[in-house]
């Protein structure tokens with residue numbers, strides 16, 4: 390099943406995406422500070438939550454920083470084995486010229502076997518196109534990010550485009566129309582900006598939204614759900630609030646408790 394169809398099916402039961410951002414310094418007990426336990430920690434979280442989620446989102450920097458790419462490969466294989474219908478969004482935020490993008494796409498979809506990847510669209514359509522050569526895979530573009538600095542670019546108005554849209558609005562329009570050749574695109578909009586979630590829904594009603602920022606960043610789950618309304622899949626990510634819900638031997642059970650509560654808040 391392709392990424393869009395997977396999301397369509399799963400988000401009718403859960404809109405929660407658990408983000409896998411492993412920080413060894415926050416691991417429980419004897420694992421604290423041990424980067425060789427990244428796989429074990431994340432696999433325990435996956436095992437405890439996979440029936441509650443519509444996706445998992447490993448953030449590649451948390452693995453690469455510890456030379457743990459091989460653990461990331463094993464983790465994604467584990468997710469596919471224990472939760473075959475649940476898509477893996479590789480959060481890599483890539484964005485480069487076409488020839489380099491081809492290599493990043495190969496990395497995401499062939500090496501890691503991800504179902505979708507996050508991309509920075511700053512370099513334009515030819516930097517996004519190589520990912521779309523992988524039929525059925527998702528390419529999720531940063532549109533209105535959850536951080537304060539998103540204002541620096543994304544909220545600026547484009548004087549040369551009719552209606553002088555803000556940059557994020559123009560991107561949402563492009564992604565919904567001429568860029569979206571095969572139904573593979575999605576957009577990232579931060580939970581910290583519900584009114585922009587509503588605006589992106591207006592401009593790009595058929596695109597799935599990946600919404601990070603509930604939990605540790607303080608985004609309001611109810612406001613996100615209200616702003617997004619019904620329609621294309623809504624995928625709401627929480628990473629630290631789930632991963633580090635507990636700090637003892639029962640960390641996976643505590644993560645499940647938070648995942649259950651977060652899923653309920655997104656219903």
Ligand SMILES: O=C(O)c1cc(=O)[nH]c(=O)n1[C@@H]1O[C@H](COP(=O)(O)O)[C@@H](O)[C@H]1O
Pocket residue numbers: 408410448480482507533534535536577578579601602603604605606626627628629630
């Ligand atoms: O693309 C993302 O996933 C992303 C976009 C964005 O605008 N804001 C954002 O926080 N993220 C990612 O979402 C995750 C948020 O983690 P928590 O704040 O711990 O839930 C991190 O992996 C971020 O890199």
